[in-house]
Amino acid sequence: MLLHVRDLAFGYGGRIVGSGVSFDLAAGEVLCLIGPNGGGKTTLFKTLLGLLPARGGRIVLGGTDLSRLSRSAIARMVAAVPQAHAAFFPFTVREVVVMGRASRIGPFAAPGPSDAAAAEKALDALGIGHLADTVYTEISGGERQLALIARALSGEPRLLIMDEPTASLDFGNQARVLGQIRRLAQAGIAVLFSTHDPGHALLCADRLVALHGGRLVADGPSAATVTPALLRLIYGIDVVVAPVPGLAAPVCVPVVD
C-alpha cells in the first residue's frame, strides 16, 4: 500500500479539524475526497504532505511513517498540484515544469540533461509540448492547470495530491483534467484529489471518501458510494444519481427548488 492513513487527527494549533480518519491508497488508484466548504479537505492534504504535523494517528508513506521522512524524501515521493493561480514572473511553461524537479536537484546545482528530459516527458504526457516556450502568464487557466500537473509529474512522484484541480476551469478543461487523472493512474501513479462536484468521482475515481463533521462518513467504490443519501448528508440538498444509456458512469444532478 503506497499511502496508509490510520485514525488520523489533523488541525491547526489548538483546533482539531478532523479525527478518526483512516483510508488506504494503492499505486495506480484514483481516490476522490469530497466534503463541504470548510470541511477540512485542504487541512487533511497539508497534513498528508507533511506541511502540518498530524495531531494523532499515523500516516505511512511508501512503508515508512511520515514523521520519520525528511522533507526532501517526502517531496521525492509526493507532488502537490495547487489550483491554477496567477503567476507574477514571466517564466516559460518549460521553466515552470522544470521547477518540479527541485526535489531531485542538489541544493546548489542547476537542472541537468536528465531534468530537461523529465520535463519534456511530462509536457508530452499532458499534451502541452507545443506550449513549452510560451510564457506561463500568457496561457489560459486550463492550460496553467495542465502545466502545474506537468510540473508535479516531472518530479516523478509516486503520489499526486490535487486540491480541487478542476476549480475555475471551463467544462472542456474540466473533462481534460479528469481524463489526465485517469491516464496518470494507468501509468501507475496514485492520485488523491478533492472536488466540489461528486460527479467527478463517478467519472474518474476508483474510490471516494467523504469528510463531514470532521469524520470520514464514506469510503468505497465511487459507483456504490455516491448516493443521494450521502450527498444529502454532506451538502444538505436532494441530488439525483441516475444511469444514462450509453454512459459508463451515472450522472449526478442537484435538485434545484
Ligand SMILES: Nc1ncnc2c1ncn2[C@@H]1O[C@H](COP(=O)(O)OP(=O)(O)OP(=O)(O)O)[C@@H](O)[C@H]1O
Ligand atoms: N491557517 C489556518 N488556521 C486556522 N484555521 C484554519 C486555517 N486554514 C483553514 N482553517 C479552518 O479549518 C477548517 C477547514 O478548512 P479547510 O480549508 O481545510 O476546508 P476545505 O474542506 O478545504 O474547504 P473548501 O472546500 O472551502 O476549500 C475551516 O474551519 C477553516 O476556517
